[in-house]
Amino acid sequence: MAETYTHTHLQDAPATTQWSWNIVVLGSGESGVGAALLGKQRGYHVFVSDGGKIKDHYKQELIDNGIEFEEGRHTEERILMADEIVKSPGIPEKNEMVKKIRAKEIPIISEIELAYRFKGESKIVAVTGSNGKSTTTSLIYYICQKAGLDCALVGNIGYSFAKQVAENPKPLYVAEISSFQLDDIKDFKADVAVLLNITEDHLDRYDYSFQKYIDSKFKIVQNQHEQDNFIYNLDDEVITNKLKTILLTSNLLPFTMKQEPKKGAYIKGDQMMLKVNEERVSMNIYDFAQTGKHNQYNTMAAGVAAMTMDIRKEKIREAVETFESLEHRMEPVAVVRGVEFINDSKATNINSTWFALESMTKPVILILGGTDKGNDYSILESLVKEKVKTIVCMGVDNTKIHAAFDKIVPIVDTASAHDAVQASFDAAEKGDVVLLSPACASFDLFKNYEDRGKQFKEAVKAL
Template sequence: MLEKLMVILGAGESGIGTAILAKQQGFEVFVSDGGAIKPNYKNDLVQHQIDFEEGSHNEAKVLSANIVMKSPGIPDKNALVQKIRQQGIEVVSEIEFAFRYKGDSKIIAITGSNGKTTTTALTYHICKTGGADCALVGNIGYSFARQVAEAPKALYVIEVSSFQLDDISTFKPDVAVITNITEDHLDRYEYNINNYIKSKFNIVANQTADDVFIYNIDDPTIQHNLTKFNIRSIKAPITMSKELPEGAYLTNAQMHLKWKGEDMQMSVEDFAIKGKHNQYNSMAASMAGTAVGIRKEKIREALQTFESLEHRMESVAVIKGVEFVNDSKATNVNSTWYALETMQKPVILILGGVDKGNDYTALKELVQEKVKAIVCMGLDNRKIHETFGDIVSLMVNTENAKDAVQAAFHFAEKGDVVLLSPACASFDLFKNYEDRGQQFKQAVKDL
């Protein structure tokens, strides 16, 4: 009998990880990418003797698959994906495939529109500090599938996107976290927020009464939708608005972590990462650590020693009394709102890029209160000018990081902060948000 054929669409990190794991599990594997495959990923395929093509799709071969893993970046309305579905071929996401081979390992899975990367990294730091045999996978670092194939661990801390949650059938985290839900990626969900919400709540779809669900009850979208889904797991809410019998809450600048009759307290002054949104991230991560049995003193130690991530509110330099902050990972309006909300000094804001249907009005109040100048960095800045033109008198257009940084420095005075928090995707001028952040940092160094 022939081996089962697994076809993988898209040769990014999740595609390559799945290919390696599928090959290890005895599948015949074929990787097909419509674009060019990066050299490092091509080396992986050659090294593992995996058949691949790039630049086009061999439709007949793809449609002869028993199972298809499609990259999270490929939308369902893609013509080839529709043909695959019409033929009744099983379509899985990378996290679904990896889940089937993880053995007895436990999973903490974290999703949300904002804060998920910080929360995932902090949860991993808590588990690591607490002595767990764990790996940080998903949207950060290695794919879950590659980790399962090459270096299995007892615990996986996974950052998952809504796209990855779209194609799951059995994937079940022991601990699921939804940080918040705001409008993002709506172009992938027929511009219907309810489709996006359903995707996020997929994270709890397969949970049982032994599992834990951590969510932010101060987030109106989560709160409104809790009753619409059949949630069987133990609920562990987080909040800043009231005391809870069980969960994490903040009162008088003290975090309380209440779980199974125990109550740990810690002052938010001791958190290594600052800002209100990071207090939510810290509560969610602490709750996740608690749920997998990390000791209280280790959680306390981890919250004090965590270093924030590159491109996420990253302090770059102080030049002539002007602080430069790289928040290039802010690719939507809500992320920029959080960034502005933490600012204590007058701000020169670098904004703009590829707009995913942004509504900037949510930023107006904070911009009026904190921003003295806006430097636009994108090819089409019309909407930014229309929204803020009447409240910010200093506004200028630039088309690269160097000009943006120089213009911002020109507007700034001692005691100000130059904040790169674009609220947009980066593809008009940069490869990705990392490239945008790197170019910003280089431009600051060149001042």
């Protein structure tokens, strides 16, 4: 029997004029501090608890706003007195404190749920997917800016949604939403929901169950009404198979390269067609600022989202033709003695690297490696054979990369960004591309993918 996804009534939020409602915020990163600020502003009694060290600038914000906090521990008695817990997305369910909260049946919500509770009449465009979220969210935001809409870019990219609602509310929020953020929503509803793709990622957080991860991504549509829009990738079999098992009330707007749907978006030849309601827009794909098939998918999704907001086609066209790539996502760094360097440090899973390689038109020296999340490197095999001259490993343990590619291409082991860049430059010839697209998380050698990308760029500029 098919599940039915319908809107659930937003329960009356606690009174905002009394200090009677106790919330505990677990985690003090961007989303945790944002949730604390919004909770305090709306009259909740807020306590922030972080098992690690709170960064100095976040600590100062809490102090400036008179918000109680602790770091380096979780005081169990205090936390378990809460009426509600706001859990930062980085904290997994297997965390001991989370287990105790669940056992006591204290409601746990995410920061985006708290932000939704107080966003008023504002609209939300929410983007999720395993790959392309940041690019697509940023492109939608860029189109909205070009069209003169008063909006904010929030969520998993940049600014905390809750903090934006607290400090500078807008009539429109364009939000990048991860599966971790969706896990703890109750009433959160996107007016426009975008689902780009679903590939195996973060399975360590979902008991190594791909189905649990799929279900988490689909929470983006669970509260939608008939007047809401769901934009999705019709070429993604995981998505289309899941859609056969659920009943949606929202307006379905697919995008595809393989069919010609009556509404949504498709590419035929060199033309991208957008069709929403009676409006139609046609664009030449060779005019897109973003190249590669993966970016054509992202552009279709963003274009359809823009059309649901009645943005004029001239503005959509102008934005698509002038949008620049994000830092750490297929970011051109430099050309040194005829060798091009590209920073795709944000590629933290196999599929991101597959898309990056698929878009390459020159011979590639590929920098791979980091903290493996259960990668199946065989997915890259045909593209490595076709496009890669040398693999440079940049990680503590490169065993799986060697096992996958030793018989296909030469492999060099390095243990720093500087050494990886030097080894790549040594292996490259004029006309080649050195592509940092690691397919792994960065935590073995770096603070995060941004740190990895910055160190890569610094090493390139030092050549």
